[in-house]
Amino acid sequence: MSKSKTAAIVLAAGMGTRMKSALPKVMHPVAGRPMVNHLLATVQTLGVDRTVVVVGPDMDGLRRAVAPHATVEQTDRLGTAHAVAQARPELDGFDGDVLVLYGDTPLISAETLARMLEARRAVPAPAVVVLGFRPDQPGSYGRLVMGGDGLEAIVEAKDATPEQLAIPLCNSGVMCIDGARLFGLLDRVGNANAKGEYYLTDIVALARADGLPCAVVEGDEAELLGVNSRTELAVAEGIVQARLRRAATDGGATLTAPETVFFSHDTRLGRDVSVGPFVTFGPGVTIGDGVEIKGFCHFEDCTVGDGVILGPYARLRPGAEVRNGAHIGNFVEIKKAVVEDGAKVNHLTYIGDARVGAGANIGAGTITCNYDGFLKHHTDIGAGAFIGSNSALVAPVRIGDGAIVGAGSVVTRDVEANALTVARGEQVSRNGWAIRFRERMAALKNQRKKEA
Incomplete structure (x- = not known):
């Protein structure tokens, strides 16, 4: 396939336990539409050739919501690299550019994604382009370590040195990857970490070890809001309503x-x-x-x-x-x-x-x-x-x-x-009846007072 072709893998298998809901996290609505459909609508404006949505077990409602896009199931939730790997059957032989996106990040703009694609296709054709941002409070976000020839590493906050924690540029998780190398890199990702999971961020180190360049494109913090709770859902709603x-x-x-x-x-x-x-x-x-x-x-x-x-x-x-x-x-x-x-x-x-x-x-x-x-x-x-x-x-x-x-x-x-x-009952009037009624009722009321 031509290198100008683009695919998108949307990770949407999480239930979102902090939402405290039977509804899959990405199905919660923002401005009257499931947040995953906001993201898919944005992707559609880019002219993406294939879109694959990674869902969890028993998410038939989500499958219907994202149709006609292809869906694959991540039965065991073993990390982000494992989730992306589930899309392999749908992207067999695809060697264009692959965007990896998150269904709980509904506010990302088409302009930002287009800049990532441009960076992937520009010299020196980086194997991985990571979307970074500079939050006011970096906190637990992974840090992007830059060098003279681009992105050198992604370091998780818990593993970072004090010097690395001082880096303001953080990882959003969104990536644009050379499709010809994607699954080869994923096959080499290990799970020797505290959670025993396969992390997509590891492909940057693997690509660098192969002598392949990696790059960063920066986006705004507001468009990279991940919705993991009802409170964050309300924040996303506020941003969309303002727009x-x-x-x-x-x-x-x-x-x-x-x-x-x-x-x-x-x-x-x-x-x-x-x-x-x-x-x-x-x-x-x-x-x-x-x-x-x-x-x-x-x-x-x-x-x-x-x-x-x-x-x-x-x-x-x-x-x-x-x-x-x-x-x-x-x-x-x-x-x-x-x-x-x-x-x-x-x-x-x-x-x-x-x-x-x-x-x-x-x-x-x-x-x-x-x-x-x-x-x-x-x-x-x-x-x-x-x-x-x-x-x-x-x-x-x-x-x-x-x-x-x-x-x-x-x-x-x-x-x-x-x-x-005219379809109503006949009106009947009895002249003087109201006076006699009031006199009779007043007398009855007085009599009851005397008896009390």
Whole structure:
């Protein structure tokens, strides 16, 4: 194969005991997507030819999440070199560049990985390129010992001399390796250490002993954050949210209180969108141009057209489609329904499994009764229809164009276009009854006081 080809091995077999979870560590979400999928999306932008994900036993959910990429199983967790070696069957005969990455490091940038590939391909074509960084607190990170001709060694902190501990350049674990030499180096890695594990870092010393050069590319500490606990997961979420907020404002959106707005990795906002405080975008949300989103709204898997007004306290659930110029007001929930151009659903309403026609007006407290305890049914509200407040539309039912449903109605049959339907109990009035009622109850209350 041509040396310009690239493969990626993603190590994802760890359960992450500090997460205290039955979910594999790399499956914990950041901005609505498993952290391993953040990394895979970044790798994809590099045009990588093959990607192999190393998983642990009984991680079928992880296998599905990373599909269609190949997966191999590390049954016995015997160290990082052992994990990389499991990818041998998938990379048999591959002699391009191999990136070794970690599924719990979701923030690494494509630009950094591209610089590593450039360094691998540049003279003197180092056998191993290590990604280093300079943390504020080096602590237990391995140190990168540099010499006149590049990287000389990686020294673990516990094995380092005081002079080596003073080195500010640390090992992130990420590497770019000559694929023609990778598995030959791995075959020579031993496990004569306190843990009895096979460490990938040992290949640097092995390559140097063979007279092969090794090199270092530096990255930022923030992008190399490894997520090993719920606390670190929250830190990663904060970093990603800051990036997404910046991207939203750079793209032409106004965020009134950016620190209170939460995005998903795939949120799409049009130009001149305004977003009030405490708004949450779940996965799969697309917002058109000129949309006003008031505070405390929640959206997931929905589409919003141009010039729409939403909220406050509006909720768009999966399958909601709100078209141009529509209004969705306070405490309104839309689920698997289309609200067409210019329609208004302004107050305290649930619209589920329905169509609301263009220009229709839905009164406060309206409910589309879409579920009979077994099946979901559809409600169709025609263009220009008016649904009075506190009405219940029992699906399946159709309200024709221009029809009016009187307030408080329970509609169980179709309504013709431009008809008036009132479906409620008859109002009965008894003049003077209230006075007599109050007098009778006051007398009864007094009598009980005397008896007490």
